[in-house]
Amino acid sequence: MKRVLIIGAGGHAQVVADILLRMHEAGADLTPIGFLDDNPHLFGEWRLGLPILGPLAAIDAVDHDAVVIGIGDNRTRQAIYERLAACGERFVVARHPSAIVAHDAVIGAGTVIAARAIVNAGAHVGVNVILNSGCIVEHHNRIGAHAHIAPGATLGGAVTVGEGALVGIGATVLPQCAVGAWSVVGGGAVVTAAVDDDLVVSGIPARPHMKTPTLIPSQRRARVGV
């Protein structure tokens, strides 16, 4: 039975813990043994019946067979993945029993597939990706390493999502569109054309996301009509 350490102990890590517990209940040959987190206030606490054992630096002191990273921020997750991979750590795929994954889909090491996610035929999902609750990754998608497809997001057929990109909650990417590396698609957006690398887009159709300039109070009053 593989003993799996979860890296991080925050909200997403607890979702990952629940997935591993449910995999164990469903007969998978693994069991979660606890969390590592660099927040000292958490040491000695428990989440979902599992202990927070100490900081990441203590990893060699904890007997384990594999790890999975439970950190939502893509850059941080990438950095930790690369550090642990360089140390020879093994990564498990955490796949909720209710997720539906096509027989020929390829799922990279350390990827988390949450409840009710769907991954359809011919999809390739890179390492250390999050396919969050109820997202749909349609046939022949290519999802780059360290990307995050947020809850309820829908990717049409043959979509490409670059390394480290975030497709936000409930967003839609129309078939064959590409989302560039490290880009962010805002929650609820509809992507109808290619999104460049390192871009933030939002809205329907998705356009580069503009921060509203800071308004002085009189402008703000004028804007809201008081």
Ligand SMILES: CC(C)(COP(=O)(O)OP(=O)(O)OC[C@H]1O[C@@H](n2cnc3c(N)ncnc32)[C@H](O)[C@@H]1OP(=O)(O)O)[C@@H](O)C(=O)NCCC(=O)NCCS
């Ligand atoms: C698009 C996004 C990246 C913008 O973040 P931001 O630059 O910090 O934006 P702000 O929160 O400062 O908002 C700026 C303006 O954009 C609007 N806005 C924010 N997100 C928006 C979205 N997804 N769609 C449309 N408008 C949005 C805000 O209402 C605000 O408008 P205002 O200035 O008229 O009041 C972010 O809001 C978002 O959608 N992130 C995805 C989060 C997600 O799904 N995470 C997964 C977690 S599981």
